[in-house]
Amino acid sequence: MKQTVRRYKDSLALYNVERDRRLTFGQLHELTNRVCHILEGKFGLKEGDRYATLLENDNMALLHFWMTKGKATALWLGMRDSLQEHLHQIDWVGARVVFIEERLLEQYYDQLRSRGVVMVAMDKPWQSMEGVYDFWDLVPQASSQDPGDEFIYEDVRKHMAIMRFTGGTTGQPKCTMYSISNVFSAGLNPIHFIELYPFEQPKALLCTPITHASGAVMLPAYFKGGKVITLNRVDIDLMCQTVAQDRTDLIYVVPTVLYRMLDMGLPEKYDLSSLRTIRYGASPISPAKLEELLAQFGPVFVQGYASTECWPPATILGRGEHGLDNEEQRQILKSVGSPVPGVEVMICDDEGNETPPHQEGEIWIRGGNTIAGYYNDPEQTQANFTENGFWKSGDIGYRDEAGRIYLVDRKKDMIITGGFNVYAQEVENALNAHPAVQNSAVVGVPDEYWGEMVCGVVLLKEGASATSDELIAFCKENLTRYKVPKRIDFVEELPLSAVGKLLRRKVRKQYWDDSQRNIH
Structure with missing residues (x-):
């Protein structure tokens, strides 16, 4: 990351639309260095300690992958989850500091203080409160020097970079653990890299939560010297206005947003000619609607298949595979694409044997993007992971002769x-x-x-x-x-x-x- 800063120091790395806040690569690097020193020097968080982020996209963008340079482990909380879910997750990992939106302080303050948790508000609190700090008051007090920490790249037992929660089949959430290797596979996988940004210094606009699927496109943009543009909500008109004004190259959206876009006549209302990639995922898409989208927006779509346990994507359906010329191409649109290099995807029967093409089975995944298990949950780890590192997805599918994966059903009740x-x-x-x-x-x-x-x-x-x-x-x-x-x-x-x-x-x-x- 330091090497990337040296190359693109004065180029814009982040633009938060609602706040009209812009940071260059150099400024982002310096800011996150300071936050690392705040966590360790001000709050005493060292290796094995945890802090949490409860933030909208604009503030979360400041504390995203760039914070993996620090010793402490980040717990990314989902803004759409409830107070009780957040408290459970904070308790489960023992987070000692929470970076929080100022507007949430009144609701969360008593519960967090009773746990001894320190709060860092991203805007100045409306009144002085014990145990609450103003983020922008703390920043200038800390060193801007690189923390200089070193970590074991692959072994989550030596260093855990990020934690996120997913639901469990019993309704109880499971805590996923990401090593540095898991995290950086998002930015290093060649196919994901090329399909997203087949050009230098791209501009990517993200309006869905970057603590979830859309965050996986941030590191590839960063490593190519690109600018990440954030919105805090899915406002399709504002998104299109921003694309037109900033000449944005990529947007990430979920299928439900694409369906809304389909009915709004957007290419006639806005200049979207700069869009070279519409990356979609997080849930399966209707093949019939995908055909309509291709007809309206052109061959700019890229799909990825992933999960909290294997994030970033295990498969990619590239823009060249989004065709409508013949029935064979239309059949390919029903797939989620082919495994990316370095990630194994097997279709297995109930005994764990790989099935032949077109025979349904459970999708198993292993690779640099796949976590090693769930934090403090050996029972669920044993149930969902094999001894040799495959994650059992719970999705039922099959592969064709070319290795493309097709989803059919869900084994788990999700x-x-x-x-x-x-x-x-x-x-x-x-x-x-x-x-x-x-x-x-x-x-x-x-x-x-x-x-x-x-x-x-x-x-x-x-x-x-x-x-x-x-x-x-x-x-x-x-x-x-x-x-x-x-x-x-x-x-x-x-x-x-x-x-x-x-x-x-x-x-x-x-x-x-x-x-x-x-x-x-």
Whole structure:
């Protein structure tokens, strides 16, 4: 990273649109050096200690991959998660410092102070509070010199760079651990690099959370001397205005955003001629809508298939594979592309044997992008990882003769709605807490806009009554917004196994029978 700064020192590295804040490579390097010294010198965080970030894109962009130069481990919290989820994650890893948006202080202060957690507000707090510091007051007090720390590149047991949480199949979150090798595979993989930015000093605009999928395109831009432009929300008109004004080369969006873009006549309203790459992912895309998008925006699309456990992408479907000239090309649009160099993707049967082409099995992944396991969770690590380093994705798919991977179904009870993961058990727990509900099954059902819609199938207690609106409102009090069911169906019985276990897949099948595949 220091070498990149030497090459591009005076070029712009970051532009935060809402704040109209611009930082050159040299300024970003100096700022993050100072933050590393703040963490160690001011707050005493050394190797093995953790801090957390609870930040919108503009502030998170200051403390992103560039902070891996420091000793302390970063826990990236998702802004869309709830207070209780954040507290659980902070407790799980023992974070001692939280970088937080000033507007969240009132809501979070008492809970964090009771844990002895120090807060660093990214804007000046409206009043003086014990244990709360102003980020921009701290920065000039710290040294701008490079921390000079050295780490074991691949071994997460020696040094953990970043931690993120994902949901578990039981509804309990699992904490993923990233080594330096995992992190930098985002910027070093040649195919990912070339497909994203086949040119020098690109401009990339990111409006979805950079703590999630879109963050994987930041290091490739950085290493090519590019400028990362951030928005804090998905505002399609503002995004297009920024593309036109800044002559942006790349945007990262999830399929639900692409579907909205399709209906807005954007090429007629804005000058989008600078766009050379529209990178999409985080959830499967409708092949029919992808054909419409290609017709409207041209051959600028690149897809990647990844997960929290194997992030950045394990496969890439490049712009040259997004064709409409014949039926063979249209079939390829249904795939998620081919494995990137250095990453192995196998389709395995229940015994772990690789299947031949076109035979379905579970997708297993191993490579520099794949984590070694879950922090402080040996049971889930053993269940989801093999001894030789493969992660069992829980996705069902097959490969063609050329090695392209096609998704068919999901083995685990996970719903991907609008690019966000929702685990059925967590939503069922919320529904089942309602006094009128005897039992429920939560499944993802096909939806043109969301990809999958969270649907609750509810069995009421005998003699009890409840409406769909009532149950949805109840869930809103206990779940993060994107996890709340958008649809409630009432049934007189739910399918159970001989031992009384809910057969969620049978419930799901009723909604997917008319679909060409069981995952959108």
